Amino acid sequence: ECMEYPVTCPNKCVSTNMPRGSLTAHVNRECPLEPVDCVFSWAGCNDKPLRKDVHVHTADTKHMTLLAVACGQLKKENEQIKEENEKIIFLEEELEKLKKKFKTLENDNIVLKDHILSNAKVELPVEITRGIGAVHFECGRHMSARMMGQDIEGGYADYIVLLALHEGRLDKLNPKPPKIFAKYRGKVTPLIEDTEATYVTLPDDILNTINMGWGDVPQGVIKIPLGKYSIIGSETVTICT
DSSP states (O other): OOTTSEEOOTTOOSOOOEEGGGHHHIIIIIOTTSBOOOTTGGGTOOOOOBGGGHHHHHTOTHHHHHHHHHHHHHHHHHHHHHHHHHHHHHHHHHHHHHHHHHHHHHHHHHHHHHHHHHHHHHHOOEEEETTTOOEEEEESEEEEEEEEEEEETTTEEEEEEEEEEEOOTTGGGOOOOOOEEEEETTEEEEEEOOTTSOOOEEOTTGGGGSOTTOOSOOTTOEEEEEEEEESSSOOEEEEEO
């Protein structure tokens, strides 16, 4: 289509022929007979006066009512925003308090754990003799150990150490046991190597319920073989870190 072709306004306003290319701008910006949005449409006025009647329509007193309602709504929304901001500020302040409290508790926990573990080392070494029964000690966790032996031919015995973890007064601090070893006749045997593992908490007397032949030990009891040795000699093992 030729943009210079003369056309007339579709609203039949006083404007005479104009180039086709100018028609859109005329209707959108100039035509006095084009319906336009009321300047108070944001306040709820849905009227569309002709462009030439905008000033008359704007002066209509009904807009005062619309403005009053709109201002009231804006005030209400502003108060709600203010309340929400106050809540956010309060929550941020509470969060900072909790962060500081958590940091303090975290530091206290570290100090307590270090104290527990350092004191636990004082409890070891302990000596455990075959036939005496379980010996209890604290080493980060409440534990007990028992030495057992099963006689075999030729004057030898097959020796083991049984280890169990029990409920302790410091469990709420979730202490981890250190690495523990058994020293017997010049040989060092690891009893606990994985200090991050989760160990079963057993009754305090669990080790003393096991028969001398040991057989199958209860689930959760740690069974560590020491080896075969002559029964002529020490039957005492040292538990240490």
